[in-house]
Amino acid sequence: MAVHEECGVFGLIGPRSGVIARDVYHGLYALQHRGQESCGIVVNEDGVFTVHKDPGLVGEVFTEEILRSFPGGSMAIGHVRYGTTGGNTRSNIQPMTVRHRKGNLALAHNGNLTNSLELREELEMSGAIFQSTSDTETISYMITRERLTAPSIEEAVLSAMHRLRGAYSLVMMSSTKLLAVRDPGGFRPLCLGIRPDGGYAVASESCALDAVGAEFIRDVEPGEMLVFSAEHPKEAPVSYRRHCGCRQTPCIFEYIYFARPDSTIDSVSVHEARVRAGRILAEEYPVKADVVIGVPDSGLDAAVGYAAASGIPLDLGLVKNKYVGRSFIAPSQEQRSDTVRIKLSPVRSVLEGKSVVLIDDSIVRGTTSKRILRMLRDAGAEKIHLRISSPPFKHPCFYGVDIDSEDKLIAHHHSPEEIAAILGADSIGFLPLSSLGRMSGLTDFCSACFDGNYPAGIPADPRKDRFERKLSERE
């Protein structure tokens, strides 16, 4: 296990056409919200892999010239990645391509293993060397080591899965096959679609299927492996369910914040789950107010639910500046503004003299929320009732979401009442832990960040930089 990674994976197989890299490009555009640090595409043309990957957004890394430089092919995979910046991270950019005894393998991975360090040590004992700090390299090794003796790449992956602990949604290519794998808990999402030409797409979220004109078929089941063949690209994938049937623990945070509202994950509409969260908040924390306001973009869906259930009219009281991107230079201390004020602006006519219900998806450190409340007060809001469409954030995630260490989580240290006082809210309400099931419609899921119950355990060394530390202690 290494750096925390939020990511999106994508794969395509279909009748040969000249545009497969462009299709992957559009699929990755739809998954961009899952990772903005780097991205990559690998096209497989008759067993030869062509790779391009670099730091940057999809629209920055892939120019017309680069898309044109890809060959045609019947299979391709892609990846978007979020991670911490730094000189060494270029080697962590995915997909990863490796050459092994039996051929080539390209991998795109979303999730985090909890036993990566143990597996790495074991691999190193038998001579493995590592060029990155990513779990993807660990997984590559586990699979290719199994492949030395396994009769096929399929069997190698199934064997390797016995050893991997934690969260992993994988899209992989060998010379002749495309493979999609979801860990037995199903922490991270993965779904399957079919295209009008008979080809198939697999993606982290269903919104990426829409982006390439594919029709959603179903979610990949936790523990399931789908295998597509380049030789028969229009044939339905073979499903291997040897690892299915464990306790299913999909990440509840995908519904709360991470996924796009137009996606459907494990048969649940993300938008609907958020609307239900808003409805629950209205039931649990009713209040007399003039207007319901959502913090764009992730608080808007729950605001719809709160307004509908409470009868308080919904309005758009905060406007987001859509041009503030990675290159934005924040105001300095000497200036009279701050980044939050440039990213978000209040609409005075909506707020002035009003009692406002403000809906946001979560509170992490509390600093942004505090500034938003200050801004609403300055714009004339008389009362602000803060409603949060998730339970208090108290614990770090070890399964693929980059959450601050608990030291910095405001809810780790303070009760809701204290938080309301710190942020300057007249009242506060968090989604009850017990309502996560009703919100999502799921009976079992991972809510470790809220309750501290880690279904796949935690790493031996839970520090974020455990991998780097380990190293500097040696030779």
Added chain:
Amino acid sequence: MAVHEECGVFGLIGPRSGVIARDVYHGLYALQHRGQESCGIVVNEDGVFTVHKDPGLVGEVFTEEILRSFPGGSMAIGHVRYGTTGGNTRSNIQPMTVRHRKGNLALAHNGNLTNSLELREELEMSGAIFQSTSDTETISYMITRERLTAPSIEEAVLSAMHRLRGAYSLVMMSSTKLLAVRDPGGFRPLCLGIRPDGGYAVASESCALDAVGAEFIRDVEPGEMLVFSAEHPKEAPVSYRRHCGCRQTPCIFEYIYFARPDSTIDSVSVHEARVRAGRILAEEYPVKADVVIGVPDSGLDAAVGYAAASGIPLDLGLVKNKYVGRSFIAPSQEQRSDTVRIKLSPVRSVLEGKSVVLIDDSIVRGTTSKRILRMLRDAGAEKIHLRISSPPFKHPCFYGVDIDSEDKLIAHHHSPEEIAAILGADSIGFLPLSSLGRMSGLTDFCSACFDGNYPAGIPADPRKDRFERKLSERE
């Protein structure tokens, strides 16, 4: 008159500080929606102008290194511009800086003159040469020619205003003064704010005042000129109202689409005007339906109004991909997708089996609307009642909004019923022309694009490329 330009202007004056270029940078970020093609900043340090301007978004053109290269100063102006791309347009990027008999002048301009060609011919007769095709150069000449005999830059501007016809909101700097001017009709907006340190800001929209921590004081009156002095940067501006008192004709389209909803223009909240448009649509075109959906971002405010007035619940049925920017490479013909489908995604659970009221701000060619309706049908919408928060678009604009020639305007050729049929809507309703006053709360305004009444006339040669044509016919 030359190329159509939608633009934003910004100006600052205040006690000397090291960060004036950064403040302008943040002001321009807030105006970015008014022009994404190019931008520029001019800082005035003791009469010496430092300029940086280039094609690109504010966040692309101004890097940390470039912001640092600006000197301090007590005055600065900035500009964002929309225009057609092309090899020749670099010379049109604003602000423009000129040296004339009596000193230096920097200009930033939003609007379009209707007598630019006549003025240029007259100027050329007496030896003027032009390096761009922009009205800004024409205005520079008119002002500096007057300055040859006028006793001050103020008098020169006031004299030049007698000759200019059309729309112009100007922010200008001489060596020692900052000037803000709005044409007698007040076509384009311009407002004034004060900063905590006693300095002043002028901007196309009030949202830019917020971005730099300035408090809105009032709109610049149509025909008014405000003059600030570098010597006394905290002194209130001198107001010259010699050109005030004409018929006021602010652009109604600013409220419908162009301005940001958190801005207030001529004492009217843009958000509220849009909400009222939605209410009027609900009264004029009531319909039985399950859900109200706005097309993001510009249809959302009116959707709030329609939902409130009709009692039909509002929901978020379309999701916008916020990463699709200028570098996006659209799907090719061979691919199974289109740009609209990647920019906008339907939320199936909101639409499936529903009767939908869809709110958009305007219909220009109709091609995008047609694709959106197709997409909603594919996502299961049973009925689609299209409601447009503006009257049918029938005529080109000659005052600063880039609207397609009337040949391409769908409403120029078709009745509402025909448009509904073409787009595949079950019913359609446009905001009645007679309701524009109620919507905006204004008694007089320019609605030429809807009714063809041009308060400042039309250019002698109304073709978009009239300037280029003219030239190639000579020598």
Added chain:
Amino acid sequence: MAVHEECGVFGLIGPRSGVIARDVYHGLYALQHRGQESCGIVVNEDGVFTVHKDPGLVGEVFTEEILRSFPGGSMAIGHVRYGTTGGNTRSNIQPMTVRHRKGNLALAHNGNLTNSLELREELEMSGAIFQSTSDTETISYMITRERLTAPSIEEAVLSAMHRLRGAYSLVMMSSTKLLAVRDPGGFRPLCLGIRPDGGYAVASESCALDAVGAEFIRDVEPGEMLVFSAEHPKEAPVSYRRHCGCRQTPCIFEYIYFARPDSTIDSVSVHEARVRAGRILAEEYPVKADVVIGVPDSGLDAAVGYAAASGIPLDLGLVKNKYVGRSFIAPSQEQRSDTVRIKLSPVRSVLEGKSVVLIDDSIVRGTTSKRILRMLRDAGAEKIHLRISSPPFKHPCFYGVDIDSEDKLIAHHHSPEEIAAILGADSIGFLPLSSLGRMSGLTDFCSACFDGNYPAGIPADPRKDRFERKLSERE
């Protein structure tokens, strides 16, 4: 007069072909040594000008994509420019294009006027405004003002020439004509060639004719104007010699340093002139030595001459690092190296224990020479006899060469003997002033930088920043 500029100009006319911008590109590549700060190309297609110009080297500014974006056309001009960097200089990049009463004009200019400030003041009196600080804009005005009354562009240029003082080699285009003009003194070079397809090329140096496959015909005569017609692109140019016959004062420094050795200027081979300079040095300052070494690249030709005349063998004792370009980051004070040592390396085997004659083209401040001598001593040279293929540099240039103000010229303050002591040379010899004629084979020329005789006078205000100063003193 404004900023000092060293530049190269280029023009083409010929039967319509799709590649005229590419030909200009290759012509500019050959002139790159004349200016590395910025460059530009204007193509004339049936009277419509397409411009691209930007800061940077020819190979940086013009990409394949940009070259492809130019239309075909029968005429085009180009420019490379050297100047000081700074925020304001973008407006000085050439060619300049202006629209005037009678049409369009594109200009590329090499040289400096001495009466620019006077002309600007006169023009400003009658309402001219300036957007740059370059002489090119002054010249544009002078020509277009004359064109108001002159019956043709030719007559306008001839009239304007009566008013211009100083150095100017111009290549210009109207809608239908290409014009090449050299000032009556002929300060800067300009030559004419014919292409295999019957078209013509004009260029600052003959090496650029070679680069586009044109055969050298002759130099443009001082004071001459050549006019080519787009209608008859294969017809020989019409020559106007109204301003010919003045005292000819071509710049002697072109032969010494500025021009490329494979160019021929005013019938004199630059390489041969440099070889002759070396021969003269051998005669005037003979010395007993083991080897003759030239400082690359500009000292190599004279070293050939010195070796031939003296009988001392020539060797290559200094190697130039050809990769050190504009982006090179110099060693810091803490490091044990310096830029000169990375740009130039001594060949120890050539120098060790040897008595060396070191040939360089000129000494300006003396700092680089001092480091080179230090480096040769470190590499084992026992004696170093420095021979300079030009007279001592004592005066600034006002005609287009960027020479340091005299304060910084080592020869302004020190005798040759003192210079030898400062630099650490065992002996020194400069080309005698009286030998410049023999060296160049010319009977009359400008050698103001050596003798202070300025054939076209000096500007009223000779300070480099006189233009900027002037301005900040006004309004």
Added chain:
Amino acid sequence: MAVHEECGVFGLIGPRSGVIARDVYHGLYALQHRGQESCGIVVNEDGVFTVHKDPGLVGEVFTEEILRSFPGGSMAIGHVRYGTTGGNTRSNIQPMTVRHRKGNLALAHNGNLTNSLELREELEMSGAIFQSTSDTETISYMITRERLTAPSIEEAVLSAMHRLRGAYSLVMMSSTKLLAVRDPGGFRPLCLGIRPDGGYAVASESCALDAVGAEFIRDVEPGEMLVFSAEHPKEAPVSYRRHCGCRQTPCIFEYIYFARPDSTIDSVSVHEARVRAGRILAEEYPVKADVVIGVPDSGLDAAVGYAAASGIPLDLGLVKNKYVGRSFIAPSQEQRSDTVRIKLSPVRSVLEGKSVVLIDDSIVRGTTSKRILRMLRDAGAEKIHLRISSPPFKHPCFYGVDIDSEDKLIAHHHSPEEIAAILGADSIGFLPLSSLGRMSGLTDFCSACFDGNYPAGIPADPRKDRFERKLSERE
């Protein structure tokens, strides 16, 4: 074995200073001629490696901002690389950094193994996976596998050397040591220097020592390993000579073309070797002529020798355009020029009516030579006697020089007389094979490209793309 690579390696160790990355940067600048495709630097700060590597020239990849982002440290290594372009090559960029059982290892490599494919297969058998096609990865594996059992990194390297066949000059870093290794044949150069602060530098060529102010101590001996300790950075390196004493086979082509003339390799000055080659040519192929001309830059040194031995005067008859770099866009077929004519220009006055001895370092395909001769004829040369300072090129290189497959080598198919006829030379003379010893002063060396005797054998599959082929034949 994989892609052919010409490369330069560099390493530094010394007392802690803030500028070690800058010193490596300057060292790489001096080695840029050895590889222009990509480059990289790794700094070791207390065992933590910071890497930056990318495609491009040293001056493009390393900006001020990037150099500043490196930490200080007492050790660093760098690499410049030449290779074929393509989507997959990013993974081949060096230095390579790997994490293994016992720590970290960074490697920079110049050369090519001949048994890489065999070693890779063996490694794959035991579970190795490969992310690149470079020999460097093979070497990393060999060393780290040995390290599993070896008591130290030194012993691991010495053991691995028993298995490596072919050419390798290596500069490596562990957490605490810097290692420099040269293969037992000494195919590629490697030398050692000491810096004024007591630290050490190792480099492919001595010119890079000069660039960082280091004094040349001696060449690393073929088969030798030098080990420096971070703990005692000023202590002399420990030398391991277990692999010394084999037949020494340094590459003769370094002297002929590849190395810089100011470098000294294995105690022989490159410049002097080239001068001797010119002298030998004058003795072997005397001719009556007017002038000796070298093709810049690599033919100039031999031209000095030919002129000195023959008494025929040397002149500079060809001028190189120093601005033609990687971004240069070659003339198209329709244009009347070609790339050779823009890169090189004849000096007519030197050539016209003359009998010319033209010296070049080698002839590969013959196409460039043919164009140069054509150009000299066009410039008036009456006779052209071509003298080549190397024997005819007949065989490919498998030890690190990128030479065309023999099919394309003109000397593989034609006798010297035939070549003279094809190129249009009046006579031709190649350096006799038997003179290579006298030229270089060496008694033993590799001249396989001339005589086909491969001292380290040839790869099992000698095709350039053998590695890629191999793969696509599997799984």
